[in-house]
Structures are given as C-alpha cells and as structure tokens.
Amino acid sequence: MEVRTRFAPSPTGYLHVGGARTAIFNWLFARRFKGKFILRIEDTDQERSTDESTNAILEGMRWLGMDWDEGPFFQAKRVDIYNEHLERLIKEGKAFYCTCSPDELEAKRQKALSEGKKPKYDGKCRGNTKRPDVPAAVRFLSPNEGFTVVDDIVKGRVVVENSELDDLVIRRSDGWPTYNFCVVIDDATMKMTHVIRGDDHLNNTPRQIQMYEAFGYPVPKFGHVPMILGSDKTRLSKRHGATSVMAYREMGYLPEALFNYLVRLGWSHGDQEIFSRDQLIEVFDLENVGKSAGVFNPEKLLWLNAHYIKESANRKIGSLVTPFLEAKGFEPSRGPDLEKVVTTLRERAKTLLEMADFAEFYYREDLIYDENASAKFLKPESASVLEALVARLQDISDAEFNHDGIEKAFRDITEEKGLKLKDLAQPVRVALTGSAISPGIFEVIEVLGKGRSLKRLQKAVDLISSKS
Numbered sequence: 001m002e003v004r005t006r007f008a009p010s011p012t013g014y015l016h017v018g019g020a021r022t023a024i025f026n027w028l029f030a031r032r033f034k035g036k037f038i039l040r041i042e043d044t045d046q047e048r049s050t051d052e053s054t055n056a057i058l059e060g061m062r063w064l065g066m067d068w069d070e071g072p073f074f075q076a077k078r079v080d081i082y083n084e085h086l087e088r089l090i091k092e093g094k095a096f097y098c099t100c101s102p103d104e105l106e107a108k109r110q111k112a113l114s115e116g117k118k119p120k121y122d123g124k125c126r127g128n129t130k131r132p133d134v135p136a137a138v139r140f141l142s143p144n145e146g147f148t149v150v151d152d153i154v155k156g157r158v159v160v161e162n163s164e165l166d167d168l169v170i171r172r173s174d175g176w177p178t179y180n181f182c183v184v185i186d187d188a189t190m191k192m193t194h195v196i197r198g199d200d201h202l203n204n205t206p207r208q209i210q211m212y213e214a215f216g217y218p219v220p221k222f223g224h225v226p227m228i229l230g231s232d233k234t235r236l237s238k239r240h241g242a243t244s245v246m247a248y249r250e251m252g253y254l255p256e257a258l259f260n261y262l263v264r265l266g267w268s269h270g271d272q273e274i275f276s277r278d279q280l281i282e283v284f285d286l287e288n289v290g291k292s293a294g295v296f297n298p299e300k301l302l303w304l305n306a307h308y309i310k311e312s313a314n315r316k317i318g319s320l321v322t323p324f325l326e327a328k329g330f331e332p333s334r335g336p337d338l339e340k341v342v343t344t345l346r347e348r349a350k351t352l353l354e355m356a357d358f359a360e361f362y363y364r365e366d367l368i369y370d371e372n373a374s375a376k377f378l379k380p381e382s383a384s385v386l387e388a389l390v391a392r393l394q395d396i397s398d399a400e401f402n403h404d405g406i407e408k409a410f411r412d413i414t415e416e417k418g419l420k421l422k423d424l425a426q427p428v429r430v431a432l433t434g435s436a437i438s439p440g441i442f443e444v445i446e447v448l449g450k451g452r453s454l455k456r457l458q459k460a461v462d463l464i465s466s467k468s
C-alpha cells in the first residue's frame, strides 16, 4: 500500500520549529517509502486563521526544502464534505442534535465538580436525530462501554476506557464543524496511512479512532512525537529564544543546518549527527523516534550551521550572504570579489549574519579603526614600514599580485629592516581591516586587490602623520 502522510498546520502564526520538525518527519517518511506527502491547512478556526500565516507557513516549508505532492487543501473549503458526513452519522443514530444551553451545561459542570466528580456531558439529548427548529450543536455518540486502543508507533499501546470519553461536539451551533471531526474526515478521505504529529494530540486520538470506526473507515497508524523543550525543560517557547523557522533564516542559518538539527532532535541513527538529505531519505524511520522530549540546544544548531557553511560551495555562500551585506548598506558587486571574500571567512563565520559582519571591512569605503588596535599598531614608527610596503606592492605586476607574490614582498621588507613578520603584519592588518584580528593578511591583500590595498595603506600613513 502506498504510504501517505500529511502536515496539517493551523494558520494561526508562523511556522514554529516544533511544527517544522513534525513536517520533516512526515516528509521524510513519505520520501523514504516513495509515498505521498500532503499539505493541509486547518483553518476552521476562522477567528484565528489568517492568509498571512498560511503564507508564512508555506514559505517556511519551501525554505526548508519540503515539497508536497498534494494540496495545500483548506478545511474551510471542505465544509460541505464535513456536513455530508455529519448527516450520515445522524441518520445512522451515531450522532445527535444537542440543544442544551451553555448555561445549563456550565451549571451541570459546576455541580459535578462540587461533588468531586469528573464533569462529563450527561447524554440528555442522546437520540435527538431530528433537526430542531432552534440552532443546535451536533454531538458524536460515544459508546459507554468497552475500550479504545491506540497502538502508537512512538508511545506504544495506550488504552482508554470509553466511559471516560464525552459525547464530543462535532458541529457547533454556529454551523462550524469542530477540529477533531474535520481531522478524521480529512485523514480518512485523503487516505492517510500514517498520522505523525505532536503528542499534544494524543488525547484526541481515541476519540478520533471512535469516529473512524463509526464510519467504517480504515484507521491509520499513529505516531505521536514528543514536544520540544527549552533548556529549563518546559515546552519550547519564545522565552527560550527564536522559535520561528524564518527567524533562523534571518539570523543567518542555512536550511540544511536547521533541517539536520530538527531531525536529530527526537530521532537517532546510532551516534551520527550529520546527515545529507539523501541519506536521511534512505535511513529515516519511526522506530527510532525517542519516547521522551528533546531539549532544544542552540549551540548544537550553531555548530551544525558552521559545518554547513564550511561544506557549501563559495558561490552558494556568496549568494546567500549577499542580502545580509545589502541589509547593512553594502553592495558586494562594487567591492572585492565576494567568492574570494567568502574563502577567507568561511572557517570562522558560524552564521551568514556573522559572515556579513566579518566581511564588512572589505566593502567599507571609509574604514573604521578599532581604537585600541589603532593606538597600539598605527604608531609613528609604523609609518615607514607601511610606506615601504606601499612602494614594494606598487612594483608587483598584476600577474604576481597573489598570495606568494605578496608574501615575498613581506619577507623582503622584514629582512631588509630586520623585523619580525608580526612587526609588519599587525600595522598592515589594522590599516587594511581596521582591526587587529582578521583572516590571513596575504589573503586579505590579495582579495582587496592592489588598488584598494594601496589606498588603505596610504590612508593609514596619513593618519599616523596627522596624529604626530
């Protein structure tokens, strides 16, 4: 049988990393078994659902590289299908109209609570299968006896006594079918074979199984994945840092890194940490989803991001870092070759944002000098060595203006003047980058190019003479 999985977000906010992980598990499972992955937008809560949120979710899915084979389907457009199903249940006596007023239900609830009993709908309207003249809710007739069993792929067997379960409202008196009902009709009519979702839905599953059974629909396999927790072991929320997938993009993370990180958070394959997407498609399964909640670890995500930055081609990183530089007001096409810039920074930058920060000195017209670095290295006695370098670099032909040619120029000057390399390199570094810390100085000069390097060196010489 063809595997069919789905991701069914409610469009009431951005794509949360927890939701993204659920989507990833479903997507990988479908891809692994060459099945289908379906996207369904659960927008029956009309007050809280927005198009903006739907778009944000789709954008997050695309950014993470998850494609869907069918959909997106929108529940709000499927109300006729839900109503047809609902009529069928009423006709078969498996659902009924309920005219109990909210006040009446609340009074009964309070009474049960005051008697120390668990509040439960008392079945007053059971048997009402004729549509009343007044607006009425519709309830599912839940069996009083027996058990409902969930054989969960992740959690194992969960058994619930049917007497514990209420006659659930499946259509409110305002005419809108409710969440648990729509999910069942959708998953059944969309022929889902596996329902993989957060374990906050595990409570709903016995009720949902009762409804599949009432319709005679095959029950899919369920896998309830534990929630993601923050470092203090409470459910991951904004208090712990960014929870939106797109916020990670804005912070300069690569989708490969977040994807890899989220898969490993709650699933394992031995000790392996780094997986290509193709590898994941080969080995992902539900058996190795952990039973207990994973703790979100931002340092590990950062480590993975640094790994993927190092692994990716310069050209790719160059194009990804461009918008970050542009946001800082720089136009990379007007400065040194971005791919070469990336080569000098990729070992140090853990995010694209950090890389853009590091790259700033390459593109800045007016260099900003770090005060301490300038005081320490741009001193009167540095002027003559900088001038010597200017003269020496000017003599290098364009063909030899490369790492080796530049290194030789440094060596000639240090030998001639009896200096150590750092006596020359540090003033030059500050002159060219504004800081005492930078990538290798020969690379920096090569990437800046002759014209820019000479200009900056000369400017530092001028600065020194203006100071003295």
Ligand code: GLU
Binding pocket: 008, 009, 010, 042, 183, 196, 197, 198, 201
């Ligand atoms: N719409 C539900 C949610 O966003 C998901 C329901 C499901 O996966 O069954 O939590």
